[in-house]
């Protein structure tokens with residue numbers, strides 16, 4: 001069986017779910033990442049920023065927009081340096097302004113993806129996979145990009161069946 005790593009970022013706190021702001025103790029993407037890990041016995045690596053984004057939703061959207069416009073690479077608490085043990089790398093994150101949070105790129109840009117297969121997974125409130133596949137093409141040089149999965153953020157908790165099916169089909 002192939003060995004899979006899930007690199008993910010997920011934000012706890014106030015989030016927009018089906019039209020209203022709710023307080024999430026676990027982020028939507030973290031829930032999905034854990035379902036993938038359970039399905040194919042994958043390892044998890046959480047991208048964690050040194051400066052946390054605001055727990056306030058609107059403030060966070062402003063912070064994220066500024067980082068996107070600046071093509072920023074926010075500093076992380078810890079970095080993964082070596083992915084040589086893995087065949088498949090799932091990159092899971094929330095859709096922020098049509099792509100991954102810049103913190104994901106802080107991590108991806110340090111890794112050697114030669115010969116790996118990468119899979120875009122995104123939780124969202126309507127944009128679907130948006131720019132995720134293109135972002136992986138750009139930031140995971142030397143990797144081939146496999147089938148992606150978009151999960152509506154508000155449905156993350158109920159998505160285990162769909163996520164497990166996707167993982168079993170693509171990550172074995």
Ligand SMILES: Cc1cc2nc3c(=O)[nH]c(=O)nc-3n(C[C@H](O)[C@H](O)[C@H](O)COP(=O)(O)O)c2cc1C
Pocket residue numbers: 009010011012015016024026027028029030057060061062064065093094095096097098099123124125126127128152153154
């Ligand atoms: C800064 C920010 C920007 C967002 N931009 C988008 C967007 O462009 N399209 C979209 O469908 N959802 C957008 N959302 C909603 C999130 O993608 C969605 O709530 C996601 O499931 C959050 O995942 P998380 O709980 O793992 O952080 C945005 C949320 C935030 C906080």
